[in-house]
Amino acid sequence: MKATTRAGWNVFWRKLPAIGLVLAIGCLWLGFGGVDYVAAQNAAAPGGTPATADTAQTQPSQVSTTAAAAAAATARSKETTIYLVGRWGSFGIAIGFLVVVLILTVMVKSKDGINFFQSPDGAVSVSKVQVWMWTMTIIFSYVYLFLWQGPPDTFPDSLWELMGISALSTGTAKYISVVTGKAQQPAPVVQEKIAKQNWLVSMLSDDGQPSMMRLQMFGWTLVTVFLFLMYLHKNRGLWNVPQALVILMGISHAGYLADKGAAASKPN
Secondary structure, three states: OHHHHHHHHHHHHHHHHHHHHHHHHHHHHHHHHHHHHHHHHHHOOOOOOOOOHHHOOOOHHHHHHHHHHHHHHHHHHHHHOOOOOOHHHHHHHHHHHHHHHHHHHHHOOOOOOOOOOEOOOOOEOHHHHHHHHHHHHHHHHHHHHHHHHOOOOOOOHHHHHHHHHHHHHHHHHHHHHHHHOOOOOOOHHHHHHHHOOOHHHHHOEEOOEEOHHHHHHHHHHHHHHHHHHHHHHHHOOOOOOOHHHHHHHHHHHHHHHHHHHHHHOOOO
16 A cells, blocks of 8 residues: 555656646746736826827827737727637636646556657657647647637648647657667666656657757747747737748757667667
């Protein structure tokens, strides 16, 4: 009984960094929400002057200011329009979906104890983590917007590209492992190294050794997801990720696969 309890606590402590990361993102979201709310209240404060015939001809700076004010007014009116649930209700329901997916991700394992993120040798796959991060981000964003303001007008092409790159990278990494025999016959020395690593070190390592390509790939993914959520929060829409950033993500995946292929070509 004590051994079972100790094993359960060990699993909990291993999952604690991931739980902390989710909570940190939630706190950042709430913090930015408070800042934006105060800014919107200040912008809506009275103080403007009505237009007259003497002010019909405006300078370019005045035109841009008027356009910005009109855009802000449109955004505020859009915010007050509720499709099914209010903003915070939609936020809570979307977080609830993420919690359900997170629980399924943690609980569902194979007979050998391998979870969704792990490779057959027990190491955490950065490509699988990346697919999971984008899946969670898109689920949250779509549910949040749908409940609050209705179905998004467009689904950016860049999201199809990013999900396609992630899926292709994961499939190619699996193919490399199977073809080279790494998936079926990991070296005992490598297994011993992996067993001593926590999930973060394991994800950023290849055959027990730190991998710069994995770090680069994970770093770009983390930054892009963060910017995507900030855009969602500020503009209440899905961000069409710039092509330059999509290309950088593709280069990171290509470097990761090349590094993985080189490591897999070494004998066990």
